[in-house]
Ligand SMILES: Nc1ncnc2c1ncn2[C@@H]1O[C@H](COP(=O)(O)OP(=O)(O)O)[C@@H](O)[C@H]1O
């Protein structure tokens with residue numbers, strides 16, 4: 015990523031409450047085109063809410079969020095297009111259980127991007143090959159392993175040709191032996207220049223793929239730095255404490 019790359023996702027003074035709970039506190043964050051941002055922090059610090067706010071699965075109370083220079087729309091067609099531009103991969107795979115792998119990947123392009131069936135299927139097969147599950151195309155999600163399902167979820171998001179991909183703890187629900195195959199697909203994507211926002215506890219991934227690590231606690235961005243600096247010389251007490259807990263085992 016070039017240091018002068020334009021901002022693709024920009025949050026300005028973003029605040030969000032759930033009742034009395036102030037879950038996002040004056041968040042200011044710019045993600046540049048081609049940047050890989052890893053977000054880490056303790057459970058409940060607001061990482062998922064941050065991701066969900068960016069593609070408006072959650073509303074915000076104040077501040078602004080723009081994607082590629084445009085404010086995140088509230089509803090309608092504009093919102094559907096935003097969701098297509100911002101690919102999202104969750105902890106739980108969220109595939110349509112009664113649709114084949116191929117249908118899962120082609121549905122969005124056909125509905126939102128108005129792609130022809132043949133073109134959508136051709137593109138889907140290419141993406142499934144890229145994440146190493148092309149031979150599963152005719153199966154239902156339940157017939158796949160967790161790692162395969164998560165790679166299909168990545169292919170499904172990519173099928174919309176998103177401008178940015180968000181991953182919210184994509185490997186947390188996987189059996190340990192399947193974590194690496196999903197991380198490998200993500201590292202490949204990062205190398206291709208995809209703009210990515212990744213919430214993860216996989217520090218190996220952060221060290222290898224991140225341009226920048228953002229540490230959140232209590233709804234705030236407490237600290238941010240390049241991964242080398244962050245992991246070897248964290249400055250805040252909260253980050254030091256967090257790292258000491260996750261790096262010991
Ligand atoms: N829909 C909701 N209603 C009420 N509280 C919520 C909701 N979603 C999240 N929270 C609370 O907001 C805080 C931040 O949650 P979350 O963004 O999921 O944190 P993280 O992803 O860092 O674990 C937590 O205290 C959580 O319990």
Ligand SMILES: [Mg+2]
Pocket residue numbers: 061062063182183
């Ligand atoms: Mg979360």
